[in-house]
Amino acid sequence: MAAGEGLSTLVVEIEGKHGLAAAFGHAGFAYDDQELMPGVRARTLTPDAALLEYLDEHGLTRISKRLTRTGTIDVVATAAPGIKDILLLGKVKQLELRKAADLIILDAPAAGHAVTFLLSARSLLDTVTVGPIRQQAEDVLAMLTDPSRCRVLLVTLPEETPVNEVVETAFTLEDKVGIDLGPVVVNGLYPAVDGLDVDPEKAAADADVGLRAGEADALRAAARFRLARQQLQEEQLARLAEALPLPQLHVPALFTAEVGRDEVDELADALAASVRSM
Amino acid sequence: MNGGALGRGPGLGSLAEVSSQSSIVVCCGPGGVGKTTVSAALAVQGAAEGRRAIVVTVDPARRLANALGLDALPDTPHQIAGDWPGELWALMLNPKSTFDSLVVKYAPRPEQAETILSNRFYRNIAGALSGTQEYMAMETLYELYVESGYDLIVVDTPPTRNALDFVDAPRRLTRFLDNRIFRLLMLPTRVGLKAVNAAAQTFLRTVSRTVGGQVVTDAIAFFQAFEGMEDGFRDRAQRVLDLLTDPATAFVLVASPRRDAVVEAGFFTDKLAEADIPVQGLVMNRMQPRFATGWASEADRERARTLSGTALGALWANLADLHALADAEEREVAGLVKRVAPGPVARVPLFGSDVHDLDGLAAVGAWLGGAGATGGAEGPSSAP
Numbered sequence: 001m002a003a004g005e006g007l008s009t010l011v012v013e014i015e016g017k018h019g020l021a022a023a024f025g026h027a028g029f030a031y032d033d034q035e036l037m038p039g040v041r042a043r044t045l046t047p048d049a050a051l052l053e054y055l056d057e058h059g060l061t062r063i064s065k066r067l068t069r070t071g072t073i074d075v076v077a078t079a080a081p082g083i084k085d086i087l088l089l090g091k092v093k094q095l096e097l098r099k100a101a102d103l104i105i106l107d108a109p110a111a112g113h114a115v116t117f118l119l120s121a122r123s124l125l126d127t128v129t130v131g132p133i134r135q136q137a138e139d140v141l142a143m144l145t146d147p148s149r150c151r152v153l154l155v156t157l158p159e160e161t162p163v164n165e166v167v168e169t170a171f172t173l174e175d176k177v178g179i180d181l182g183p184v185v186v187n188g189l190y191p192a193v194d195g196l197d198v199d200p201e202k203a204a205a206d207a208d209v210g211l212r213a214g215e216a217d218a219l220r221a222a223a224r225f226r227l228a229r230q231q232l233q234e235e236q237l238a239r240l241a242e243a244l245p246l247p248q249l250h251v252p253a254l255f256t257a258e259v260g261r262d263e264v265d266e267l268a269d270a271l272a273a274s275v276r277s278m
Numbered sequence: 279m280n281g282g283a284l285g286r287g288p289g290l291g292s293l294a295e296v297s298s299q300s301s302i303v304v305c306c307g308p309g310g311v312g313k314t315t316v317s318a319a320l321a322v323q324g325a326a327e328g329r330r331a332i333v334v335t336v337d338p339a340r341r342l343a344n345a346l347g348l349d350a351l352p353d354t355p356h357q358i359a360g361d362w363p364g365e366l367w368a369l370m371l372n373p374k375s376t377f378d379s380l381v382v383k384y385a386p387r388p389e390q391a392e393t394i395l396s397n398r399f400y401r402n403i404a405g406a407l408s409g410t411q412e413y414m415a416m417e418t419l420y421e422l423y424v425e426s427g428y429d430l431i432v433v434d435t436p437p438t439r440n441a442l443d444f445v446d447a448p449r450r451l452t453r454f455l456d457n458r459i460f461r462l463l464m465l466p467t468r469v470g471l472k473a474v475n476a477a478a479q480t481f482l483r484t485v486s487r488t489v490g491g492q493v494v495t496d497a498i499a500f501f502q503a504f505e506g507m508e509d510g511f512r513d514r515a516q517r518v519l520d521l522l523t524d525p526a527t528a529f530v531l532v533a534s535p536r537r538d539a540v541v542e543a544g545f546f547t548d549k550l551a552e553a554d555i556p557v558q559g560l561v562m563n564r565m566q567p568r569f570a571t572g573w574a575s576e577a578d579r580e581r582a583r584t585l586s587g588t589a590l591g592a593l594w595a596n597l598a599d600l601h602a603l604a605d606a607e608e609r610e611v612a613g614l615v616k617r618v619a620p621g622p623v624a625r626v627p628l629f630g631s632d633v634h635d636l637d638g639l640a641a642v643g644a645w646l647g648g649a650g651a652t653g654g655a656e657g658p659s660s661a662p
Contacts, residue, residue: 020538063484074454076485079493081402110309128490160632195592203590218570219590222597225567228630 001268002103003039010101011042014088020107023264033100037261041101047084048073050091058132080127082120089121089140096143096150108152115172118144118152118179147180155185156240158233167243183247183278185271186237190230191252196223249274293530293559293624294323294647297430300528300558302423302521306435306550307532308542312563315633316532316626317434318346318368319642324430325366326643331430332367334418336411343370345635355426360636367428371436373414377403380417384510393503399496400503411436413447413515420518445522445553448515455501455508528558531618535565535607540614547617560618561646562611566604567627575601624648 002009013020013029021028024036033043048068055064067073077083092106109117121141128134143149152173156166166184173179200219204211211219241248251270254263297303297320305317317333324331332355335348346358346368353375358366378395385391394400403410412435419433486494521527529550533543547557578598585591615623626645633642 023537060484063481066481067485071453072481072485075497076489076493078402078454079399079497080489083489127493129492130490131488133489160634193592193596195589196596198589198593200590200593203588203593207585207588207590209585209590214570219593219597221569222600223593225569225630226596226600229628232631 001272002105003037004268004272007039007102009040009103009105010095011036011040012092012095012104012106013042013044014046014107015109023260025261045088045091047077047087050087054087054090080124080133082116082123082127083133085117085120086124086133086137086140089117089144090136093140093143114169115176118173118177122177145178145180151180151182153182153185154246155187157188158186158236158240160236163236163240163243167240170244170246181246183249184240184244185249185251186240187251188253189233189250190226192230193226196227247278249278291622292646292648293561293622294320294643296528296530296559296622297323297432297646298327301429301431301526302419302524302528303430303432304419304435304522304527304529305432305532305561306529306546308539308546311532311534311539312626312633313532314342314434315639315642316530316561316563316646317432318342319639319646320530321366321368321430321432322360322362322636322639323643323646324432325360325362325364326640328363329430330365330367330428331432332369332422332426332428333432333434334369334371334415334422335434336371336415336436342634345639355422358636369418369422371411371415371418373411376414376418376421377410380511380514381507384507384514386506390503390507394500397496397500397503399500409447409450413451413518416448416518416522417514420514420521423521445519445550445555448518452508452512452515455504455511523555529555530559530561531557531614532561532563533611533614534563535611537610540610543614544617547614557618557621559621560614560623561626562615562623563626564628565625566600566607568601568604569597575605622648 010033011020021042024040024042026034026036026042029042029044031044031046031049033041035041051073052064052068055061055067067076092104095101096104108114121137121144124137125134125141128137154166154170156162170181170184174181200211200216200223204216237248249271251267251274254266303317303320305313305320307313314335317335321331321333333346335346346356348356348368348370353370353372355367355369358368360366381394381400382388382391385394415433415436419431422428422431482494531543531546533539543560550557575598578594578601582591582595582598585594624646626642629638629641631638633639
């Protein structure tokens with residue numbers, strides 16, 4: 001969608017998951033970025049690779065090998081929780097400062113992990129009192145808390161647990177990290193369909209057509225199912241609006257399980273339309 | 279090695295049968311696919327078969343936690359009353375207290391345990407060392423299996439960044455506790471071989487300069503306090519691993535029909551295979567239900583088009599949409615189904631409402647047993 005507005009965009013993936021890459025027809029992303037479509041590039045980041053690069057750039061190649069080989073990196077990461085997260089965020093910050101793209105989109109971890117992840121900079125400032133890691137944490141925190149540089153886009157589903165999680169995450173991020181929240185995206189909405197509460201037999205009589213055996217039952221069951229899901233989602237949207245005073249962007253469910261390039265475009269259009277109507 | 283597959287013949291009829299013939303069922307799969315619900319449903323089913331069943335879960339949704347009584351008693355197994363011949367228990371996983379009790383168990387002296395438990399570095403381990411949560415889930419499983427007399431233990435594995443964490447975790451933790459650099463550093467206090475450690479000292483000084491000295495001091499204090507306990511931990515980890523590859527343990531993969539979940543689940547299958555752990559069954563959760571069989575969704579779409587503008591047309595369009603989604607999902611999961619074969623596949627439909635009580639779990643259980651499948655599309659609409 002950003003590419004549609006003429007912005008160069010870099011998508012950053014950090015968990016080595018394959019779903020995001022699959023949506024763009026790739027098996028997986030690499031540490032070096034690659035073009036997905038005109039204006040959109042993507043790359044993956046891992047803490048180990050980010051650390052090695054950091055040490056290499058600071059003339060510490062020898063120690064970096066030793067850190068990973070001896071397992072000391074795990075010991076350090078345990079002694080100072082959040083250090084791996086700060087390496088990732090530090091790399092993102094570096095990309096931002098080097099103007100790697102007009103817009104960098106980070107696909108952050110899911111609800112529970114997201115808070116720890118974004119809180120890592122603040123937590124590290126408590127444990128690490130000196131040195132380059134502290135400097136890194138300070139720089140990352142400066143980026144996270146500057147709304148002109150960075151904002152969080154929360155994404156949820158119109159279901160009970162995801163709504164609870166996103167509300168909790170939103171308040172924690174604002175209170176503890178001090179990060180600016182953009183609108184909340186509600187994904188996977190069944191497009192509202194009117195006229196599903198009519199009886200199929202009556203509708204058939206009105207249209208002057210016949211129904212074969214079983215068809216009325218199937219139509220009725222499908223309509224009832226859709227209405228139940230719609231009602232469930234209305235309730236959840238209302239609950240979300242009440243609990244979270246943020247604008248909502250609505251993205252429809254696609255009636256397909258396969259999210260590929262066409263579907264990504266369709267979702268981008270829907271999102272753009274939702275933004276325009278705000 | 280591949281004991282799981284030898285223990286019983288391939289191609290069991292249903293997923294419920296896999297569960298019936300196992301003492302331990304490990305539900306694994308990507309996050310957000312309903313693993314907790316499926317795990318709880320399997321335990322409910324065990325109780326219905328007259329077994330003493332327990333579900334060990336990580337982070338249940340609030341209302342499900344309520345239904346399982348987990349909000350009140352997080353740390354100890356809690357029995358849930360219900361209309362079944364067996365028993366149903368639930369336990370919320372607590373990695374921190376599980377680790378604490380292991381330390382107490384293997385510390386030669388109570389003071390040593392005390393020193394470890396109050397060490398700052400130790401207090402970070404449960405939260406920060408990748409794989410610890412997973413290992414503690416397996417540890418809890420072992421404890422329940424050996425000491426508590428349950429005849430069905432269902433484990434809902436933590437949502438994990440690394441698919442293999444829970445299999446790899448015991449090894450990883452013992453490797454961590456055996457850390458050579460820190461062992462070397464401790465040598466002088468024991469045998470006075472200072473020269474051996476010059477390199478390690480220099481190395482750690484560099485680490486100190488990078489992250490601060492406190493971090494290194496805490497770590498050294500921890501490894502010193504932990505001295506002498508590694509063997510106990512290593513033996514224990516080996517026994518936990520043995521249990522995971524025992525024929526009485528069945529790994530069940532849970533996924534939902536979205537592409538990202540299917541891709542992740544495939545990755546899980548590969549990783550388990552690498553560890554010689556066969557997947558005994560697959561649960562495809564939250565599948566779009568069908569409301570009729572025997573006619574194609576293109577025909578529905580055609581009827582919707584010709585009747586467009588009428589109430590009946592809207593009804594046909596809805597049916598066509600939902601069936602097109604069901605078709606697409608079936609194509610999406612076909613590869614996964616093939617890979618798990620001859621293990622059974624249970625397709626649990628997306629219900630008209632969320633599953634958050636024992637009746638809902640029983641409805642899921644019916645689909646796991648294959649009973650729902652014969653009921654065609656009626657399952658979801660008859661659910662609560």
